[in-house]
Each structure stands twice: as C-alpha cells, then as structure tokens.
Amino acid sequence: MTSLALINELIGQPPNASAHGYQIDHIIEFCHWFMGALFLGWSAFFVYVLLRFRKGRNPVASHEGVTSGISTHLEFAVVLIEAVLLIGFAVPLWAKRVNDFPPAKDAILVHAVGQQFNWNFHLPGPDGVFGRRAIDLVTNTNPLGLDPSDPASKDDLTALGELHVPIDRNVIIDVSSKDVIHNFCLPGMRIAQDAIPGQIIPMWFKPIKTGQYEVVCGQLCGLGHYGMKGMLVVDTPEDYQAWLKERMELSGTQSAPPALARPPGEPPPGPTPGSVAPPGAPKTGKPGG
Amino acid sequence: MDVSSSVSTHAAHDSHPHDEHDHHELSFLRKYVFSTDHKVIGLQYLISGLIFLFFGFLLMMLMRWQLAFPGTRLPVIGTLIENVLGQGAMNNGVMTPEFYNSLGAMHGTIMIFLGIVPVAFAAFGNFVVPLQIGAPDMTFPKINMASYQAFFAGGIVMLVSFFVPGGAAKGGWTSYTPLSDIADKGPTYHVIFNGQTLWLIAFIMLITSSLLGAVNFIATIIQLRAKGMTWMRLPFFVWAQFVTAFLLLLAFPPLESAIVMQLMDRVAGTSFFLPSGLIVNGAAVSISGGGSPLLWQHLFWFLGHPEVYVLILPGMGIVAEILANNTRKPLWGYKSLVFAALVLGFLSFIVWAHHMWLTGMGTVVSAFFQTTTMIISIPSVIILSAFFISLWGGSIRFTVPMLFATAFLPMFGIGGLTGIPLAFNSADLYLHDTYYVIAHFHYIVAPGTIFAVFAGVYYWFPKATGRKMSDFWGHVHFWPSLVCMNCIFLPMFLQGMLGMHRRWYDGGQGWTLASEKVWGVSGFHWNLPISIAAWVMGVAQIPFIINFFWSIWRGEKVNDNPWEATTLEWTAPSPPPHGNFLEAPVVYRGPYEYSLPGRDKDYTMQTEPIKEGERVLHEPTMSLGH
Amino acid sequence: MNNPPTTEPVDHETEHYAHDVSNHVRGYLLVGATLLVCTGLTVFLSYVNFGSQKANIAVAMVLATFKAGLVAYIFMHLSAEKKLIYRVLVFTGIFVFALFWLTYLAWYDPITH
Amino acid sequence: MEIPYTVTARPDTGLWNAKVGIWLFLASEVMLFGGLFSAYIFLRLDAEPGYWPHGLLNVPVGTFNTAVLIFSSVTVVLAWASLKMRRYSRYRVYMAITILCGVIFLVVKLGYEWPQKYDHFGAYLKTSSLEKYERYLGNKHLLAEGLPPRVEITGHLHNEAALDDPKIKEYEVGLDVVYTDPTDPKMDRPHFFFVPPTEHVATIEKADVERATMFLPTHNNYFATYFTITGLHGLHVLGGVIVFTYLFFFGGITYRQNPEHLANRVEVAGLFWHFVDLVWIFVFPLFYLL
Numbered sequence A: 001m002t003s004l005a006l007i008n009e010l011i012g013q014p015p016n017a018s019a020h021g022y023q024i025d026h027i028i029e030f031c032h033w034f035m036g037a038l039f040l041g042w043s044a045f046f047v048y049v050l051l052r053f054r055k056g057r058n059p060v061a062s063h064e065g066v067t068s069g070i071s072t073h074l075e076f077a078v079v080l081i082e083a084v085l086l087i088g089f090a091v092p093l094w095a096k097r098v099n100d101f102p103p104a105k106d107a108i109l110v111h112a113v114g115q116q117f118n119w120n121f122h123l124p125g126p127d128g129v130f131g132r133r134a135i136d137l138v139t140n141t142n143p144l145g146l147d148p149s150d151p152a153s154k155d156d157l158t159a160l161g162e163l164h165v166p167i168d169r170n171v172i173i174d175v176s177s178k179d180v181i182h183n184f185c186l187p188g189m190r191i192a193q194d195a196i197p198g199q200i201i202p203m204w205f206k207p208i209k210t211g212q213y214e215v216v217c218g219q220l221c222g223l224g225h226y227g228m229k230g231m232l233v234v235d236t237p238e239d240y241q242a243w244l245k246e247r248m249e250l251s252g253t254q255s256a257p258p259a260l261a262r263p264p265g266e267p268p269p270g271p272t273p274g275s276v277a278p279p280g281a282p283k284t285g286k287p288g289g
Numbered sequence B: 001m002d003v004s005s006s007v008s009t010h011a012a013h014d015s016h017p018h019d020e021h022d023h024h025e026l027s028f029l030r031k032y033v034f035s036t037d038h039k040v041i042g043l044q045y046l047i048s049g050l051i052f053l054f055f056g057f058l059l060m061m062l063m064r065w066q067l068a069f070p071g072t073r074l075p076v077i078g079t080l081i082e083n084v085l086g087q088g089a090m091n092n093g094v095m096t097p098e099f100y101n102s103l104g105a106m107h108g109t110i111m112i113f114l115g116i117v118p119v120a121f122a123a124f125g126n127f128v129v130p131l132q133i134g135a136p137d138m139t140f141p142k143i144n145m146a147s148y149q150a151f152f153a154g155g156i157v158m159l160v161s162f163f164v165p166g167g168a169a170k171g172g173w174t175s176y177t178p179l180s181d182i183a184d185k186g187p188t189y190h191v192i193f194n195g196q197t198l199w200l201i202a203f204i205m206l207i208t209s210s211l212l213g214a215v216n217f218i219a220t221i222i223q224l225r226a227k228g229m230t231w232m233r234l235p236f237f238v239w240a241q242f243v244t245a246f247l248l249l250l251a252f253p254p255l256e257s258a259i260v261m262q263l264m265d266r267v268a269g270t271s272f273f274l275p276s277g278l279i280v281n282g283a284a285v286s287i288s289g290g291g292s293p294l295l296w297q298h299l300f301w302f303l304g305h306p307e308v309y310v311l312i313l314p315g316m317g318i319v320a321e322i323l324a325n326n327t328r329k330p331l332w333g334y335k336s337l338v339f340a341a342l343v344l345g346f347l348s349f350i351v352w353a354h355h356m357w358l359t360g361m362g363t364v365v366s367a368f369f370q371t372t373t374m375i376i377s378i379p380s381v382i383i384l385s386a387f388f389i390s391l392w393g394g395s396i397r398f399t400v401p402m403l404f405a406t407a408f409l410p411m412f413g414i415g416g417l418t419g420i421p422l423a424f425n426s427a428d429l430y431l432h433d434t435y436y437v438i439a440h441f442h443y444i445v446a447p448g449t450i451f452a453v454f455a456g457v458y459y460w461f462p463k464a465t466g467r468k469m470s471d472f473w474g475h476v477h478f479w480p481s482l483v484c485m486n487c488i489f490l491p492m493f494l495q496g497m498l499g500m501h502r503r504w505y506d507g508g509q510g511w512t513l514a515s516e517k518v519w520g521v522s523g524f525h526w527n528l529p530i531s532i533a534a535w536v537m538g539v540a541q542i543p544f545i546i547n548f549f550w551s552i553w554r555g556e557k558v559n560d561n562p563w564e565a566t567t568l569e570w571t572a573p574s575p576p577p578h579g580n581f582l583e584a585p586v587v588y589r590g591p592y593e594y595s596l597p598g599r600d601k602d603y604t605m606q607t608e609p610i611k612e613g614e615r616v617l618h619e620p621t622m623s624l625g626h
Numbered sequence C: 001m002n003n004p005p006t007t008e009p010v011d012h013e014t015e016h017y018a019h020d021v022s023n024h025v026r027g028y029l030l031v032g033a034t035l036l037v038c039t040g041l042t043v044f045l046s047y048v049n050f051g052s053q054k055a056n057i058a059v060a061m062v063l064a065t066f067k068a069g070l071v072a073y074i075f076m077h078l079s080a081e082k083k084l085i086y087r088v089l090v091f092t093g094i095f096v097f098a099l100f101w102l103t104y105l106a107w108y109d110p111i112t113h
Numbered sequence D: 001m002e003i004p005y006t007v008t009a010r011p012d013t014g015l016w017n018a019k020v021g022i023w024l025f026l027a028s029e030v031m032l033f034g035g036l037f038s039a040y041i042f043l044r045l046d047a048e049p050g051y052w053p054h055g056l057l058n059v060p061v062g063t064f065n066t067a068v069l070i071f072s073s074v075t076v077v078l079a080w081a082s083l084k085m086r087r088y089s090r091y092r093v094y095m096a097i098t099i100l101c102g103v104i105f106l107v108v109k110l111g112y113e114w115p116q117k118y119d120h121f122g123a124y125l126k127t128s129s130l131e132k133y134e135r136y137l138g139n140k141h142l143l144a145e146g147l148p149p150r151v152e153i154t155g156h157l158h159n160e161a162a163l164d165d166p167k168i169k170e171y172e173v174g175l176d177v178v179y180t181d182p183t184d185p186k187m188d189r190p191h192f193f194f195v196p197p198t199e200h201v202a203t204i205e206k207a208d209v210e211r212a213t214m215f216l217p218t219h220n221n222y223f224a225t226y227f228t229i230t231g232l233h234g235l236h237v238l239g240g241v242i243v244f245t246y247l248f249f250f251g252g253i254t255y256r257q258n259p260e261h262l263a264n265r266v267e268v269a270g271l272f273w274h275f276v277d278l279v280w281i282f283v284f285p286l287f288y289l290l
C-alpha cells in the first residue's frame, strides 16, 4: 500500500503510517490535482487576457465580450468532479472511519483523557475491563480518578503522555476530556478527534510502521496548548509486551493510588465514569469500551 | 450633451442645494462627529476601520516575532509593552504564552469585526450605496449614526480589555467553551473587568451596530432606489451589499443569543455551555452542569460561516465595479452574478458544521454538510469565472484600483480553491487547525478582501474628496504588498501540510514534526522568512497611509467623473453635498453601458435617456417587490 | 422596462385604507377575546393528562402557534401585507428551522463502536 | 433632496420606509429568540430524568401576566386605529392603558415573580442518598406510575446561614407541599394555585447533597434559561414601554404636522409590541406549564 501522493510529498506531508492513511492522502492528492488544473488553466487564461487586451494592444473594447457558453461547460465539469470526489471518496471514507469500527475484542482498547496540558491514557489490562473512574477520586497522583476498590481496576494500566501500541493491530481510542476541549491529533496516522468534556468519542486506526509519532493537541486549550504533546510509540509485538510489563510493575509501585476502603454510603462500583454520560451530558457518544 | 455634466457643474456647488430648513451652517460636532449624513458616517467607518485594521496588523507583527524567535527578547518594543501592560504580557521583554494567545484572539476579532466588516461593508456601503442607487441618504439617518456609535463603543471596550488584569480575551476569535467560560477565573477575577467578559460585552455592541446597519442598508436599497432604478439595473456592488446585509441581519442574532448565554455563564454562574463533572486544575468546578460545549459551537458557526461571506461579498462587489470600469466593457454575465450572490447568501446558512468535522459527527450529518459545502463553492466559481471572462475583449487600463482588483482574482482563487480539501471531512482529518487552514482563509481575506478594500479606497477617493490619490505612490504600495502577501501565506501551506498547528506559541520549535524539511527549510524555520515578509509588508503600507492623508488636502484635483464611469455616484458633485444629488436622478439603462457600439464616448451614463431608434440590448428583469 | 416606472406617492390609497379601519375594530376585539380564551384553554389543557409529557407539549405548542398566528395575521396586519415582507419572513423561517433541525441532526448522530 | 416615503408608501413596493425597517428588525429578533429557544430545546432534551423541574413557577400570576400582555396588544391596535380615524384623545387613552399594562407586567415580573424565586431553595441529592429521603421523594410510587423520579427537595430554607457556613452540617427546609405527601396521586402533577411552603421542616444533611442553592440562574439549566429568556423578554417590554411613553407625550407634535406620520409610528411601535407578545405566547407554556 504505497502512497501515490506526489503533490502531498512535494508540499511537505510526512509519510503515512496507518493502514487507512493512504486513502486520506489520496483524497488530498486528488483535490490538489483538481485545484491545480483549475488554477493553471485560469492563470494561463488570465495572463493571456491581461496581455492581449491591455489598452495599448486593444484600444477599443468590445461591448459584447465573450458570447460562447464555454464557461457553463467548465462550471458543469467542476460540479461533476466535486460530485465524484464527494460521493466516490469522501462520504464512503468517512463512513468507514466512523461506522465500521473493528470488533473490540481483537483490538487494542485505550481511553485517552485530555487535561490541561497533557494526555492521560487508561488501558484495561489483561482482564480487558476498564476499572471504574470517578470524579471525586481525582488527585494529582490519580489524575484519572481510578477507583482502586473496583476489582476491574486492579490490573489496569495508566500512562501519562506516552502510549505504546503494537504494530498491525487495530487500535480503538475513546477520547474524552476533563476540562476544556482538546483534540487528539495524530498527523502520522492521519487521524484526529476532538476531546470534548462530557462526551466520549471513539476513533480507530491501524499502525503499519514502527516508530515514534507525536500526538498534537489540535484545539486551543489555554496557555500551555502549544506544548501539549503526547507520544505514540508503535512497537514490535515484543517491545509492546515489554512496555506493558514495565507499566505493570510501575503501577504496582508508585503510580497506583493507595487502596482505600469504599467510604460508607458510596454506591457500589458501577461502570467507568465517563463511559456513562454524567447527568445532563449530551447524549452523543455511546458508552465506550 | 450627457446628463452628468449638465447636473453637476462646479458652479452648482455653491448654490447650497439641500433642504431649506437647515441652511444655517452645522457646527463641527454635528458635521463630523454626530453626523447623520451617510457620507460622513461612511468616512467615519472607513477611517476607524482602517485604523483598527492596521492595529490588528500590528498585533500580528508582534506575534510574528515570537513565532520566528520563540522565547527571545523583543528589542525595545518588548520593554515598552512590559512597562504598559506589565509582566503578564512581556516578561523581561519576552512574550508570555497568555499574551500570545491574547494577541491571536484579538488579531482575529479585530481584523474581522473591527476591520473588514466596518470598512468593506459599513464604510463602502454607507458611502457608495445611496449614491449608486440615486438616494438622498439612508432611510434612517439617525439609526445610521447610532450604528456607528455602537461600533465605536464596542471597539473602545475591545481595546480597553488589553489593560484589565489578565489581559484581553485569550480563547481565540472563536471563543470555544468551556475554555472561554472558565477563562480568567483566577483569584483576581473581577466579574466585569476581565478580558473575556469585556470581549462579550464589546460583541453585543458590535452586533447591535451590525444589525442597525443591516436594517438600514436593506431598507435603503428596497425603498430609495431612484426613478427607473429597477432591480436589474443595480450595480453589482449594491447587490453584494444587499446580500451581505441579509447575512448580518439573520446570522448575527443567534450568535448574540450565544454571547448572552456565555455572559450569563461567566457573570451569573449558569452552565449553558458547561457539562457536569468538569475538573479544572485538579479540582471539581462547582456548577450545576448539564450544559453543552457544542451548543456554543453550533451557534457560533451559524454566524461564523455566513460571516466569512460577509468578508468577501463586498470585496467582490468593489472588484466588479472596478473591473467593468477599467476594462471599458460590461461585466460578463451580470444576471448570473446576481443569481450566484443570492444563492451564496442562502446556502451560507446551511454549511456551518464544516468547521466542526472533528467534533464527533456521524455519517448522515457530515454527508449533508459536505454536500452543501460543495454546492456553495459553485456560486463562487461562477462569480470568479464571470470576472475572468469579463476581461476578455476589454481595453484594460491598469489604473491603481485596477491593479488591486486584478490581483484580487487569483488571490481569492487560491484561497477559495484550498477551501475544497477542507470541505471533505476525511481530508480535514489531516488538515484541521493546521496552518493550511490559516493560509486558506488569509488568502481570501488578506490579499483578497484587503486588496479589494484598497482598490475601493483608490477608486472612490475622488468622489469623497474631489481629489485623486497619487498613482506613483499607489504603485509603490501595490507591488511590494502583492509580493509580501504571497511570501507570507504561501509557505503556510507547506507548514500546514507538515502538520504544524495554529495557535502555537512556540512556532513549532518544540516539535519534531516541525523540524522536517520542506523545500530545503524546516517547517519551523519557515517562520522567519514569513515574519520578515510580514514586517516588510508593514513598511509597504507607509506609502499608502501618507498618500491617503496627503491626497485629502494636496491630491490632484479632478472632475466629477475622473474614471469615466457609468454609475450614478459619478453624476453627483465631488464631494457630494448633503442630499447628494442636485436633482433627483432618473435612470434609463443598466449599470455598465461601456463601449456601446456607434457612440463617440466609450461610456454611457445610467442617466442618459434611450435615444430614439437606439437598439436596446436585452435587459434582464426581476422583481422582488409587491 | 426602459421607461422609468412612476415612483410618485399616491395619497388616495392610504385615505381609502383609513376609512376601512373603523370596520376592523370589532375584529380586533374579537381576536383579543379569542386569545384570552385560548390562554385559559392552554392552562387548562396543561393539567389534563394526554398520556405523555410529549403529547402535552405538542398540544400546548399547537395552541401557542395558533395564538401566535392570530397575533401576526390580524394584529400585525400580515393578512394585508405586501409580498416583500412575506419573502423576508419566509427566509427567516427557513433559517430558524435550519438552525433547529440541523443542530438536532448533528446532536443525535453520534460516532459509536 | 428629502428622504422620500417616510409617510406614504412607495408605489412599486407598496411600503413606507419604517414598515420595511421594523419587519427586518423583527426578522432578526426571530433569529435571536430562535437561538435562545434552541438552547432551551437542547438543554431540556439532554437533561437527565428529574433534572428538568416542573411546576415551580406561579401559574395564576403567569396567566395574569399573559392576559395583561394580550390585553395591551388589543389596546395598542385600537390606539393605532383611533389615529387612523383621527381621534387623537382616544388614541391617548388607549396608549395610556397600553403603557400601564407594560408597567404592570414588569412590576409583577420583577417585583413579585423573580424575588419569589430567589427566596426559594432547592437541594439536589446525591444518587446514593435518594434512598434515604424516599419518604419525601416517593420515587417508588413515581416509578410505578411511569413518571420521572424526584432528585431534588425544595422549599423554604430556614437556616439561610447554612448556604455559606461550612460548619453547619445540614439544611433545614420548610418543605414544599409535594414532599409532605409524595405518594398522593394528586401530587403527581403540578398544582394550578401556588401553595406556599409548609411548616413541615425536613433536615437534609449536607453530606447527602450534590448541590444546593436558592432558585437563582445557577441552580439548574431550567432556571438559567428561565431567567435569561424572561430577562431578555423583559428588556424588550421595557423598550416598548419607553417608546410608547415617548409617543404618548410627544406624539402631539407629529400629529399636528402630519397625523398619518404619527399613525405610522404607532403602527411600527405596535408591531414591535405584538412581537414581544408573540414571544411571550411561547414562553408562557414552555416555562410555566410544561
């Protein structure tokens, strides 16, 4: 699956590293060919006309000017090409992005929660179940508010800023935010998604090249916006396992919050907060996981 | 003998032509400050708008320093600003991130709402529209004055906001919630005197001003057209203003409602745009919650998109007038131009969500908005094609206004064309909020609309003052501006394609992706040539400013119709007296009767009666009334 | 089209209209009374159980629309208004509708997996 | 040149200037209230069950105010009609009544309805505590009836100091009548007549409370929209009253110069007034009744 995005490379787009990315590059490419043709065509016409009909060369103007209907054909062609781009490429591509999520059981599942100015990642661990998170448990050492009393959270992994995924596996990331709107943007993977407080919106991609990829926060989120950088590391399966192990050990020591007994009157652990919209939250973004 | 010279001889100037009941001289204040005369108001708008435009540019020149040399002292000016605005803005002469964000938000806001809208819409609309339709004034002169005053007050509040603790608004010109809802709410929070709240208050004033202006424009065009000025004899500029006024009239109020709600959120503690469970700085925010951040975005872009056509339509109108005049032939496809402008206006209300592709939109809605966005590009293509084709067969005079109008065409073309990839949400996955978007719209508003504005200033200057601006200095202004504009904005496409994002205080210095090279220079290092071009651009405006003021008093005197144009404003004396026309004009023909065959002059005024036996070309008709 | 249409004001038209007005007064009173009755009805019906909240809202909105229509049509003289005003209002109506409906669509078209 | 068509209609459009102007302005007003109502609709649709309160406003007073506005709409047309028939003194009478109606509306709104709300108290309970207050809430009964649950207890706050003083650990609330007998089917729907809070004082522990405030805009999105929309509507009423007062006192000057001109002005002001009435026709059921 090589990219044939010539123009894109020419104007500086870095190489694509995800399975679907070449399609995105193609549509950008087609657009640029189309725009380039229009631009060059009209520019040539424009320059010719300016020279040919300048006052010195053509002292008397013609009242009628152009009488042929050529421009109508041209406009029709534009409509046609735009329609093809739209119906043939853009709409199906988007449908694939947002409707055809790969089955969750075979995919790497991650929750990404934005905050000023960092990304928190939450992985379900070996049991595949995300532990409960609650707002009132949020502290500096427990930025996600993970509930240690929830059995499902025992094996969960959290990471700040850096996320590892294995190559050639589908990755589904549920994106949300604790404070303001951020945007989880992976230029290398040709994917991005707003992180909106009160909502959880999933996105997915399949990395096909190992390496390090910057996660950009693509939405103004305050004074540290410019430095809100995450890192996505695409590992070989072995390296990925090593990373998991390392995280596991770490969470066993420092980063895990002290195990508290559930305070009296506290309801039994429910689903992950955030995976159920809080009261009043817009109902977009179905429960994740 | 043609009508223009018969009604507007210079002798007639002295015979005080207007209404009998105010023959005493007006005081200076009534004449220039609290004037109800549309021409004076137009000029007030023009001067204040240009000053704001220049001010907005100054802000950007500051930002360009930070982008080119992140974290380095800004010589002299840095210390100056530090002394005026304090350490929150400049720390030891180095710009703070807060101040950078303030500058960005205020650059966007000021350029759009205090610069281009007042100049392109309000100033030219006020000055030119009544003259072009043969009206004595606007329908509601007092409301017209109120409109200017509301604008002025709004501008002052906007400027004042730089001086309150915490500085001016920092949330971008889009003021997305929750960021803007919670902005400035630190320990020193004052309910009113903080940047974001003042931004909102200023906006209410600006919206009021625009609404009053829009009502006035539409009513004037409907009611005060001269005898014989049928809809299809209106100059295209008037049509453009007509559609623009409708956009302002109907798209602004929903934003106003959103502004009121954000104001309530900030001042009264409501949660219109705040969902439950927010944690800011590690602490839960005490609010009722249950609001929606996206509601703001919908209401904002419901205005935001029509607004961009507010920025471009008047420019297109100005360019149309100047093209016809300087090619000495009628605009090609007048009827399709009018039709395209109307369609553009209508559709601009139903494309807004293309600014929200990444907010989690499903297939159905995004397909709808992609389709409408594609469709709306068609009328733009029609308009631009008609302009290009209009050049064919002309006898093109490259006067200074014409230079700017000519440059407008490809510049708008580049800006418009690069809107197309953005319109596909899948392509926008990559391009959203990168410098590609910045380059896209600046090509339209900066070398596009600003050039149209310059063209208009040079073109109608003789009507407003009786004098002409210098051609030589006009050229000195034009060529460097054209070159600089492209040096500023072309490289931004490259930066955007690299993945560099907008609103980056460090200009990408801390990012690996910005260290990739494109065309031999890394993305980050492209900032320097861009900034230099921007500063040179600033210098290139000096000839214009000097030329402008010098020509008001010292420019070459010219007759009432120096460009040998056909539309009605050129039948009035220069400058037109109160009440505009010495006699009510009567219109007999279309707006662009240039180079009619078998005449000794190559232009025929709209007021010139149809000669007996004259072959009347097919004239399109249309009725909006009754 | 090439001869300028007349734009002189015509006086007799308004005179004629003024004469008509006295006949309308009874109508205005009647409409006022209808509006009051409808208000009472709205209040009353809101305490009647139509099965669901939605149904109650629908009933109230139908009545409100009817009342608003009366105000607009009779009190605001839309019944005798010129086409131009209608056009402005039709477009306004379309845009408000677009604002509600398209936002509604976007609101309930979520991405899920 | 004078500005034409200020009084008489332009033949080809059939309209005089201010008529065009006011309708354009009203079109923009439609969009303004459209924006606000869209907020109402979406916030309400999104509200969790129990979070969009019902029956907290005083319906008879609201009905009275509605009637006042409708009545004033009639008098303002009559004022205009009197001018058309050139009966100036009658015009003054109708105008005076209209102004009076506007003032009554505002006084009732600002002097009675709003303060009554500021004086009322509501406490949202934590989900985990709902069970504990079941005897006030009657949620089992509501569930059986298929009605949305109650998650809030409202009434008169007896110890107002509790609002600010963290040392006080509970609220003492003189309950609204609903909470005294929550399972009575009569309580399933709001009452028409306003019933003041009872003497039955309940103690609500702060630890069980999610959020408690007086009925201010901050209390919940219902009150946020209520105060914002009625506030903006109130400003419009105020604007109308000011214009009418001007026309009442200074209309005579215009009338003597050209009675038709005054009639037009009254018509324009009246159009605005009817619009304000029209907005209220929607506000009333949406906030008071549903």
Ligand code: HEA
Residues within 6 Å of the ligand: A038, A039, A042, A043, A046, B174, B308, B309, B311, B312, B354, B355, B373, B374, B376, B377, B378, B380, B381, B384, B385, B409, B410, B411, B412, B413, B414, B415, B416, B417, B419, B420, B422, B423, B424, B428, B431, B432, B433, B437, B440, B441, B444, B445
């Ligand atoms: C006046 C301003 C203006 C105009 C006219 C336009 C016009 C268009 N815009 Fe743009 N746009 C903005 C101002 C403008 N825009 C701004 C300010 C933003 C950013 C806001 C922000 O987030 O801060 C933006 C952002 C923006 C986005 C969102 C991007 C993002 O945030 O990710 C999109 C997406 O669809 C878009 C699309 C379009 C389209 C399809 C057009 C079309 O209407 C264009 C149609 C025109 C053509 C198709 C050109 C036709 C020309 C020819 C056929 C001839 C060519 C010949 C030669 C070149 C010689 N614009």
Ligand code: HEA
Residues within 6 Å of the ligand: B047, B050, B051, B053, B054, B057, B060, B064, B104, B105, B107, B108, B109, B111, B112, B116, B171, B172, B173, B174, B311, B438, B442, B445, B446, B447, B450, B488, B501, B502, B503, B504, B505, B534, B537, B541, B544, B545, B548
């Ligand atoms: C109409 C709108 C408009 C205009 C004209 C401009 C003009 C310019 N803009 Fe701006 N810009 C915006 C609207 C506009 N911009 C918006 C909306 C944003 C987004 C803000 C946000 O992120 O929220 C933005 C953001 C933006 C950025 C991105 C910042 C960031 O994301 O961090 C940059 C970066 O270079 C930039 C640069 C420039 C430059 C160099 C010009 C130059 O082209 C300026 C040229 C100006 C002139 C040439 C002035 C001429 C005037 C005179 C000569 C008058 C003098 C006469 C008298 C005093 C009588 N702009």
Ligand code: CUA
Residues within 6 Å of the ligand: A114, A115, A116, A117, A181, A182, A183, A217, A218, A219, A220, A221, A222, A224, A225, A226, A228
């Ligand atoms: Cu987070 Cu920008």
Ligand SMILES: [Cu+2]
Residues within 6 Å of the ligand: B304, B305, B308, B352, B354, B355
């Ligand atoms: Cu847009």
